[in-house]
Amino acid sequence: MTINPFPHPTRQSSVAIIFILGHVLRLLVRQLWVVILIFIFNQKGRTLNSFTLFFIGLAGVSATLSLINYFNFYFYIRDGELVLEKGVLRKTKINVPLDRVQTVNFRQGILHQFFNVVAVDIDTAGSAGKEFSLQAIRMEAAEALRDFVENFKRTADGGRQTVDGDEQVPITSTEPFQSEIRNPKSEILFRLSPLDLLKIGASQNHLRTAGILMAFFLGFADDVEEALSFDFSKKMEEWIGSAANSDVWYYLLVGVPFLLLASFLISMVRTALQYFNLQFWRTERGFKIVSGLFTRQEVSANLTKIQYVRWTSSPLKRLFGMMSVRLPQAASVQVGRKLAVGLPGCYEPQLSAVRQAWFPQEKNLPEEEHGVDGRIARRQFLLRGLLPVAVLMEITWSMMGTWAAIWLLWLPVSWWLGQRFHRSWRWWVSDEGLRLGWGVFNRQAVLLQWYKVQAVGIRQSWFARRAGLANLTLHTAAGSVQVPYIPLAKAQAVQDFVLFKIETDQRGWM
C-alpha cells in the first residue's frame, strides 16, 4: 500500500504563479488584442502616458488575478477522492473518485523543465467538466500522485469484493509521502530518429495545413480590417483588378505553389516541435509516449483501456515503410480525441509489438476473410464522382463556359477509384476479434476484440434493403467501427456471434 502523498489541502508549486500569469495574460490579450493593436497603430492624439498606463493597468490586473488564483487553489486526496478547490467569488470544488481516473498525464514545457516541475492532466471516465489539471507541481510530487492513483486502483480492484461499496480503506492514511518504488518494468520500444521525424513531417497532410493557414489568414484579415478599418478584400480586388485578366492564371500559378510550400514548411516545423525525440515505451500496464521539443508531453495508455487499434498509411508513408498508429481509449465523449494516444509514424515491428501486447491471441487464431459488396463502388462513384462534378460544373459554368466540361474527365478516374476501393475493402473474422482494412491511397486498418464491443447495430438504407445488404456497426467505448455493404445474413450472423461473445466473456472491457 502506498501512502497518501497529499492528505491535506496543498497548493501547487509556487512556479505555478508564472503559468497562471501566462494563462491570464493570454486570456486578456485574446480579448483585448484589437484594442492593443489600435493603441500601437493609432497613436494620433494620444500621449504616451495613456498608452503606458493602459499596459501597466493590464499587467497589474493580470498579476493580481494570478496571485488570487494561485492562493485559492488547493488539491488533496481524501476518502478515495481527488479533490480540487478553487475560486474566490465563485468557489468550485471538484471531487474525482480515484477509481474513475482514466489516465494521469504529464506535460513539461521549457519553463517546467527549468524549474523541474510538471503540469498534470487527469482524465476521468464519464461526466464532463470534471477534468482535473494542475499547472505545476514538483516532479517527485507528480510521480507520487500518479503512483498513488494507480496503486489505489489496482488494490481497489482486488479488494472490491470484500470492501463494501463506497468505503475504500487504503486512502485515509495521513502520513506524508515517502519516496516510493518506481515502476521498473518499462522498456523502450522505439525512438524517433531525426530522419524519421523528417519522413513524418514530409508525409503529413499538407492540404489540411493549407486549409488551416487560409482560415487563419482570413480570420486574421477580418479582425485587422475591423480594428484598423483597412479593407483587405478591396485591396486584393485592386491588385487582381489592376492585373489583366490573363494574369489571374499567373497569380494562381504562383500563389498555389507558394501556399503549398508554406503549408509544407509549417507541417514540418509543427511535426518537429510536437514529436521531437519521441520515445515509445512498453510499460508494465500498457504504453507510454514521451515527445516534444519545447513542451515535453507524456501520455500513457493502459492496455485494458485501449478499445481498438487503428493504423493508417498514406502513399508517402508506405514509400518510407511507415504507418501511424492510434490507440483509442475509453473516455467520455466530451474528452474525445484527447485520449487517443498515437504514434505519428513507426515501422512494422512497433505495430507488431502493439498488436501482440494488446491482442496476444491474434496471430494464433485462424481468420476468415471477407469482402464487401461491389455496389460500394457505385456509392463511391456517386459521392466522389458524379456529385462533385455536377457541383463544380454548375459553379464554373459561368466562368469557363463549355470548358467547364473538363470536369467530366474526373468521372472515369472516379469510377476506377471506386472499383479499386471496393477491391481494397477486406475484413477478417476470428473467434476473438475482427480486423478491417480498406482504402486506395490512404490505407486504413482496424483491429478490434469482440469483448470490447458495447453495442451492435445493423443498419439498412432503402437501397441496401432492396439489395439485401446492410451496414454492421460495432460500438466501443472509444468510437464505432463499421463494416459497410455486407450481405444481411452475414451481418446478422456476426451480430449473433458478437452478442454471444460479449455475454459470455467475463473480462472487463476497461
Place this chain on the structure above:
Amino acid sequence: MIFENSQIPVSELPKVEDVEYQQLAPAYRTVELVATSLLFGFFLLGWLVFFFVNPFRMPWLNWGLLAVWGLLFAFGLRNANRRFRMEGYALREHDILHKHGVWWRTVTAIPFNRMQHCEISRGPVENAFGLATLRVYTAGGSSSDLSIEGLLFEEAQRIKEFITQKIGGAGNGL
C-alpha cells in the same frame, strides 16, 4: 477453473433475426399522428395567410400549393403510421434489442453487461397519454445509446426494473 475452449456451434447461436418484437403502446400511434397533424396544421395556417395576402396574384399557385400540402400531409401520416409499425423492442435473457426506422432501418442490440444505467423520462404529452421514454446508456457514447419512446409508463417501469436487476447482476464488465 479448468481452461475450456470448446468449439462454438455458430449455427446454434440464438438468432436476433428470430426474435419477436414487442410493439409500442397504441396510444403512441395517436401521439405521432396528432403531432404530424399539428405540424401540418401549422403549415396550413401559413398557407391561409398566403392565400389571403395573395402576393403573386396567381390563383393557380395557391391551389397548387394546397395540393402539395395535401400530398405531403398524407405522406406524413402514412410515414408516422409506418414508423409506429416498424418500431419494436425485445428483451432477451442477456440483451435488449430495438428496431426502428422506415427509410433507414436499424436494429441495435445492447447486452446487459455493457449497460451503464437506464432511466425513464416523461414529457407533458407523454404524461397525458400515460406513456414514457426509456433510455439505456452504454459507455459507447450517444451513437450506441438506446432510446425507446412510446412505452406504457408501467411497462417502462417494469423494463427498467428488470434491466437494473440485470445490470447489478452482470457486474457491468468494469
